[in-house]
Amino acid sequence: MAPQATLSSREQSAVEATLARHIAVLASDDFGGRQPGTDGETKTLRYLAREWQAAGLESGTNDPANPWFAPVELSLSLPEKSSVRFYRNGRPIPLAAGSAAVFTTGTRGLVQRAPVLFVGEQGEQLEGIEVAGRVALMLWDHPGHVEQRDALLRAGASAVLAIVSDEGELSKITGTRRRGTYRIAGGDDGAAIDGVLTRAALMTLVGQDRLDQLLRAASESDFRPVPLDLNASLEATSAPGSVRTHNLIARLPGRRPSAGAVLVLAHWDHFGRCATPPADDLTCNGAVDNASGLAVQTELARRLAAGPKLERDVYFLATTAEEWGLLGSRAFTENPSIPLESIVAAFNLDTLAVAPAGSAVSIVGKGLTPLEPGIARVIAEAGRREGDERLAQDYVRRQDSWALLQRDVPAVSVTSAFARPELFERFVAEHYHQPSDEAAGVELGGAAEDLMLNEALVRYFADPQRWPGKRGKSGAAP
Structure with a gap:
């Protein structure tokens, strides 16, 4: 018999009210935007742990020294100085103030008179020999821009500069970067340079006609990177620091732990203080992103614990530092509380409160x-x-499931939010990573229905009779 996955109108209203209560707390000014390593982290994790424990969950860290809270050590780099200079035939080309900025997560990054290469939207498909030692200019306004930048740096680019539409977009990006960059402690030295350059600045460097040619060429299927008659000298310095933060891990015991486990995850972090005076609102509260996911995760835990006992264990993971590169989920995969191969299915809950009731998924x-x-x-x-799957696929690498997929853990997000591209894109344009992402007025119809659907999904995959737990990239239910 299939588990209940629909709600009466009265039940729908009650669930929405419960989700709203959680979001109001987690996205309140008192929690300060839930930035890792701050008092907002402490309040967030205490709230979630208290709710989860009251629901009947137990610690899932499987580490007596660190019950509930799994430490994640991060390195923090705070930008100090940067300079950007371009040359043609050895002569400097002046740029307008505020039209470019560069950063490094190392103490100092330096590039001197490196050749410049325009790569458009290409990254992973390029051979290292094409970009090594060059300053790569990439287009930013397309899905997968973060992955493109990272791929170019891995391929050996001396630096990567993202071309953004205007000074407003540049200011938004640099404002985020100046609050610091995190990485998992003990990783690479992070000395590579990346940054941003306005389209107007690129026009100054190459001229309007040449810029138009480059943009047209980049849109063609047979585009190849174009060397420019430019050299660049870039320098960035940052002050090192460290942050001790935590993943929260809980377990709902099943009858047959040896049959594997289902994992439910959602990131708890956001950006904290993200604006400066004279703005009236200085805090990124992160109501939709991702207090909504935490609210659904918390109510999912309560409903599962209150219902019939499941066969498989279900683990609940609230990750830190997702906004800084999926760092909490990556830390979990590097030091998992259960063997990764025992996870038969993982469901990520992120940015759910977008679509109304009755939406597709x-x-x-x-x-x-x-x-x-x-x-x-x-x-x-x-x-x-x-419903529409196109937008969902643009976000595969931008949410915690990706860190699990890279370690062959079958992880997905089943949600109404991405099935309504017009609503999601409006949220991104008006509220995403901005102080206006607040609890008041959040749409919870789709989130309530997604809660019920994800409960049904967990119950299905927690049943070895219905899902035996095949691994790999293909398989079928019995």
């Missing part, structure tokens, strides 16, 4: 796991339908 990570036959069955049993 989409699967972030579709085509990358063996879970789809089971997911399709549960969606059908719940009377839901799949």
Whole structure:
């Protein structure tokens, strides 16, 4: 018999009210924007742990020295100085003040008179020999820009500069970067340079006609990187620091722990203070991103614990530093509290409060796991339908499931938010990573229905009779 996955109108209202209560607390000014390493982290994790423990969960760290809270050591780099200079035939080309900025997560990054290469939207498909030792100019306004930048740096680019639309976009990005950059402690030295350059600055460097040619060429399927008759000298320095933060891990014991586990995750962190005076509102409260995911995760834990006992264990993971590069989920995969191969399915809950009730759902990570036959069955049993998948696939690498997928853990996000591109894109344009992402007026109709759907998904995949737990990239439900 399929578990309940629909709500009466009265039940829908009650669930929405409960989710709103959690979001109001987690996205309140008292929690300060939930930045890692701050008092906001302490309040956030205490609230979640108290709610989860009251629901009947137990510590899932499997580490007696660190019950509930798994430490994650991060290195923090705070930018100090930067300079950007371009040359043609040895002569400097002046740029307008505020039209470029560079950063490094090392103590000092330096590039001197390196050749400049325009790469458009290309990154992972390029050979190292094409970009090594060069300053790569990439376009920013496209899905996958973060992954493109990282791929160019891995390929050996001396530096990567992202071309942004205007000074407003540059100011938004640099404002975030100047609050510091995190990375997992003990990783690489982070001495590479990356930064931003306005389109107007690029026009100054190459001229309007040449800029138009480059942009047209970049849109063609046969585009190849274009060397420019420019050299660049870049320097950035930063002050090192460290942050001790935590993942929160809990467990709902099942009857047969040896049969594997289902994992439910959501990131708890946000940006803290993200604006400066004279702005009236200085805090990024992160109501939709991701207090909504935490609210659904918390109520999912309560409902599962209150219902019939499951066969498999279910682990609940609230990750830190997702906003800084999926660092909490990466730390979990490097030091998991359970063997990764024992996780038969993982469901990520992120930025859920976007779509109204009655919306379709989409699967972030579709085509990358063996879970789809089971997911399709549960969606059908719940009377839901799949909608537009295109936007969901743009975000595969930008949410915590990606860190798990890279370690062959079957992880997806099944949500109504990405199935309504017009609503999600409006949220991104008006509220994403801004102080206006607040609890008041958050849309909870789709989030309440997603709660019920994800409960049905967890119950399905926690049943070895319905889902035996095949691994790999293909499989089928029995």
